[in-house]
Amino acid sequence: MISATLYSDPACPWAYSESPALRVLEWRYGDQLDWRLVVIGLSEDASRYAAHGYTPLRGALGQLHFRRYGMPFSPAPKERMSATARACRAVVAARLAQPGSEWRVFRAIQLANFTTPLLLDDDEQLADALRGLPGVDADAIVASLDDRAVSEAYDRDRAESRTAAGSPAELQGKTASSDGPVRFTAPSVVFEAGGSRFVAGGFQPVEAYDVLVANLDPNLHRNPVPDTPAPLLERFPDGVTTQEVAAMLADGNDAPDRERAEAALLELVAGGGFERVALGDDALWRPAGGEERTAAEYAGAGEYARSA
Numbered sequence: 001m002i003s004a005t006l007y008s009d010p011a012c013p014w015a016y017s018e019s020p021a022l023r024v025l026e027w028r029y030g031d032q033l034d035w036r037l038v039v040i041g042l043s044e045d046a047s048r049y050a051a052h053g054y055t056p057l058r059g060a061l062g063q064l065h066f067r068r069y070g071m072p073f074s075p076a077p078k079e080r081m082s083a084t085a086r087a088c089r090a091v092v093a094a095r096l097a098q099p100g101s102e103w104r105v106f107r108a109i110q111l112a113n114f115t116t117p118l119l120l121d122d123d124e125q126l127a128d129a130l131r132g133l134p135g136v137d138a139d140a141i142v143a144s145l146d147d148r149a150v151s152e153a154y155d156r157d158r159a160e161s162r163t164a165a166g167s168p169a170e171l172q173g174k175t176a177s178s179d180g181p182v183r184f185t186a187p188s189v190v191f192e193a194g195g196s197r198f199v200a201g202g203f204q205p206v207e208a209y210d211v212l213v214a215n216l217d218p219n220l221h222r223n224p225v226p227d228t229p230a231p232l233l234e235r236f237p238d239g240v241t242t243q244e245v246a247a248m249l250a251d252g253n254d255a256p257d258r259e260r261a262e263a264a265l266l267e268l269v270a271g272g273g274f275e276r277v278a279l280g281d282d283a284l285w286r287p288a289g290g291e292e293r294t295a296a297e298y299a300g301a302g303e304y305a306r307s308a
Contacts, residue, residue, distance in 0.1 A: 003034050003191070011043075017035060018203055028223050041088045148306075225250070228267075229245050
């Protein structure tokens with residue numbers, strides 16, 4: 001068993017764009033990797049963004065740059081800049097209420113942040129973004145954001161993510177000190193097993209992760225690339241994006257073939273049993289027959305997205 005700690009933040013486009021590589025690890029190694037999510041808490045309020053010249057237009061234009069990594073986007077200037085602390089607290093609150101659900105909450109907030117007008121520091125919008133997620137009580141999570149237990153756990157996450165001084169991530173220039181202590185940038189992954197600790201700081205190609213995992217435990221079982229995307233959609237029933245599927249269908253160090261992956265996905269949908277849910281400038285693909293939801297709701301945008 002290898003412990004894998006992901007340091008991330010739902011507002012970071014680099015972390016969002018790393019999703020295909022992380023799905024590859026999940027597919028290849030399954031529960032042989034014991035994942036833990038630590039939120040960074042990039043900003044407590046939005047004033048720091050204004051001080052550095054960030055604007056809603058600049059944020060939307062930035063999404064155009066990240067399109068090249070393949071995740072869904074809906075580039076449009078938001079109403080205003082927003083801080084990430086409340087969204088990170090929601091992830092922590094989910095973890096405390098039901099361990100394991102924090103991953104679903106994190107994913108929903110990410111998808112909604114980059115494909116809808118969601119403001120990450122608006123509690124009502126956060127609740128709407130989480131409403132409808134299986135096994136998640138959105139209203140209870142948002143109501144607990146300022147509870148002492150949530151605040152203490154969130155502070156522990158922030159403190160842990162700011163222990164990157166002297167690490168391999170710092171040597172690679174994959175850290176930051178925007179609010180004082182040297183912190184991991186999103187997404188950073190720390191792999192540990194048998195007393196060894198390997199750090200993959202910041203945005204990395206999947207090959208970097210794979211080399212570290214293989215060196216930590218060369219006796220792991222590695223799932224092969226499936227002949228069709230069907231097993232992938234069954235493994236991730238909440239839905240995967242086209243680029244995530246393309247990455248999981250790539251053999252070894254081959255580059256993902258997005259066009260081939262999308263064609264294979266369309267064949268699955270045409271054959272029945274699977275569906276395509278439009279999302280931003282792409283889609284989520286999942287087994288059919290689940291709860292009927294709009295694309296925005298499936299991304300975790302709820303009533304807010306429908307009324308925006």
